[in-house]
Every structure is written in structure tokens, then in C-alpha cells.
Amino acid sequence: MKQFIFDKTTRRCIGCVEGVFDGYHGQGLLVDADHISPDVETDDMGSLYLSDDGVTVKQDRTAQLAQAKSGRKARIKAEAARLIEATAWKLERARERETAGWGSLAEVDAVLAEREAIRRSSSAAELALDTLTDVASVQAFAWSVDVQVAAPRxxxxxxxxxxxxxxxxxxxxxxxxxxxxxxxxxxxxxxxxxxxxxxxxxxxxxxxxxxxxxxxxxxxxxxxxxxxxxxxxxx
Incomplete structure (x- = not known):
């Protein structure tokens, strides 16, 4: 027997199990596949959610798309943070050189502009992500640092x-x-x-x-x- 597992809080499908699991002690709610309407596409588990009655399983592709976008935006933020952190040594070096008189504010500002370009590119990527209309496109979405930022003078x-x-x-x-x-x-x-x-x-x-x-x-x-x-x- 196939059973689908739904998160108790979000009511979203988080997986499925085969066989009989009496006394299931997990954090999810189990629903037998036989109890789900044939109109519901169970192969697409990410779009399934359990109604408040604890029995009826419905499909919500809009919520699935929103969840996919939210997850991808979180990863974009994390990726941008890593890129900015990777320039920390350049900024520290530029500031030390400027303080010592070996460099100039232009060197510092060049690194600051590089970091700002990452921030603006990631923000633009999130806006572009909002225009996508299907989960597959969201999952395949890639971004790059493509917003040019002029260094302060x-x-x-x-x-x-x-x-x-x-x-x-x-x-x-x-x-x-x-x-x-x-x-x-x-x-x-x-x-x-x-x-x-x-x-x-x-x-x-x-x-x-x-x-x-x-x-x-x-x-x-x-x-x-x-x-x-x-x-x-x-x-």
C-alpha cells in the first residue's frame, strides 16, 4: 500500500512510503493513495496539500510555484553573500594600502563597486525570478553578476x-x-x-x-x- 506523507504544519506533501506503517511516529500525516481522487496528479508530489479535514488531498500549483521561488531566492541571497565574502580580502588589502599611503581611495572604491555589483545583480535576479511561471523554469534559473556599477570618484x-x-x-x-x-x-x-x-x-x-x-x-x-x-x- 502506498501512502503519502504530509507535513503537519504546512500541510504540504513531503514524501511517500510503500507498505503498511501502523503506529507511524514521524512528524507527518499519512494518507492512503487509494483515498486520493483520481483527478489529482500524485506524481507531482510538490503540488499536493492536505485539506483541514485531514482526508482530502488537493493540488495547488500556485503555492508550489511560490514555494519554489522562495527557495530559489534564498539560494540567490546565499550565493551573493558568498561572492561578497570572497572579496573581503581585496577590500582589506585596498584599505590597508590606502591608509599606508601605498594605494589610493580609487583602489578601495573599485572593490566597493565590485561588491555593490553583486548586490544589485542578485536583486535583479530575484526580480527576474518573479516573472517565471512554472516550477521547472524556477529550478533551472541561473544568474550572474551582470549589473555594472561605476566606482565612486x-x-x-x-x-x-x-x-x-x-x-x-x-x-x-x-x-x-x-x-x-x-x-x-x-x-x-x-x-x-x-x-x-x-x-x-x-x-x-x-x-x-x-x-x-x-x-x-x-x-x-x-x-x-x-x-x-x-x-x-x-x-
Whole structure:
């Protein structure tokens, strides 16, 4: 005699047994195959669930699909976590090199962008998974790190100031000393741990200096332009 085992909590089919099992002590509920309606496709056990009456077995492919998606998303998250963890040594090395002065913030940001690409790719994969309409497709679904993420463009204070000439810096310092509207920006600049060239505040400050005549026309765009080429990273 064939019997199907249903989980007591979820009411989902979790397997089947052959033969008579009197006094079954497992955590599931047993239902004889002969008691299941011929209209129910018992070969697809993953879609079977037991009604509250403890007797009637029904088929729920929608719930089966949702369960398959939930399981695959959990695996995608775990896979993404492993990929990110695998870059931990690269991030630690880049930060140590930057602290020691052997590297740059660009090296750190390159690794941060790599890790962010993994996160965004896994999120995109989960969204793509939601569009699938059958369990087989969900089970066969594969993803990869295919979302491109541009690295932040950050500079140290020293690197940022190096983009200005001595005369420009002197003009800025004099303007700040004269209590100009530039002072709040300069104070925020002084307190920042690093300078992001893509930060709206940085861009507004550079443009304000140009508008005030502290730097020549077109210099704001030059100052905010492409960051220096990243130095080769030693393995």
C-alpha cells in the first residue's frame, strides 16, 4: 500500500512510503493513495496539500510555484553573500594600502563597486525570478553578476586641493577669511573624511568658486573631471 506523507504544519506533501506503517511516529500525516481522487496528479508530489479535514488531498500549483521561488531566492541571497565574502580580502588589502599611503581611495572604491555589483545583480535576479511561471523554469534559473556599477570618484583632501593652483587656493582661503558665502562649504569640506567628485555639494561648491571669480571660467568642470588613473594593485 502506498501512502503519502504530509507535513503537519504546512500541510504540504513531503514524501511517500510503500507498505503498511501502523503506529507511524514521524512528524507527518499519512494518507492512503487509494483515498486520493483520481483527478489529482500524485506524481507531482510538490503540488499536493492536505485539506483541514485531514482526508482530502488537493493540488495547488500556485503555492508550489511560490514555494519554489522562495527557495530559489534564498539560494540567490546565499550565493551573493558568498561572492561578497570572497572579496573581503581585496577590500582589506585596498584599505590597508590606502591608509599606508601605498594605494589610493580609487583602489578601495573599485572593490566597493565590485561588491555593490553583486548586490544589485542578485536583486535583479530575484526580480527576474518573479516573472517565471512554472516550477521547472524556477529550478533551472541561473544568474550572474551582470549589473555594472561605476566606482565612486573619491579623493583625499590633499588630492582634491592638488587640482587647484597655488593662486586659486590663496584666493579661496582669502575669500573664506572674508566671511564670504563660501565659508559654510569650506567648513563642510574641511570636516569631510574624503571628497566625492559626484557629490552635489562638491559640485555646487566648485561652481560657486567659479561664479565668484576665484577660479577661471571652465575650471569647475576641470576640477570635477575624471579622477587620476588608478595605480596597479599588487597581488
Amino acid at each position: 573619491r579623493l583625499t583632501h590633499k588630492q582634491f586641493l592638488a587640482r587647484f593652483s597655488d593662486s586659486e587656493i590663496q584666493a579661496m582661503l582669502k575669500s573664506v577669511a572674508d566671511n564670504s558665502p563660501l565659508r559654510p562649504w569650506w567648513e563642510r569640506f574641511s570636516l569631510a573624511s574624503d571628497i566625492s567628485l559626484d557629490d552635489p555639494a562638491t559640485q555646487a561648491g566648485a561652481q560657486a568658486m567659479e561664479d565668484a571669480g576665484l577660479i577661471a571660467k571652465g575650471r569647475a568642470a576641470e576640477v570635477l573631471g575624471k579622477a587620476p588613473t588608478q595605480a596597479p594593485v599588487q597581488a
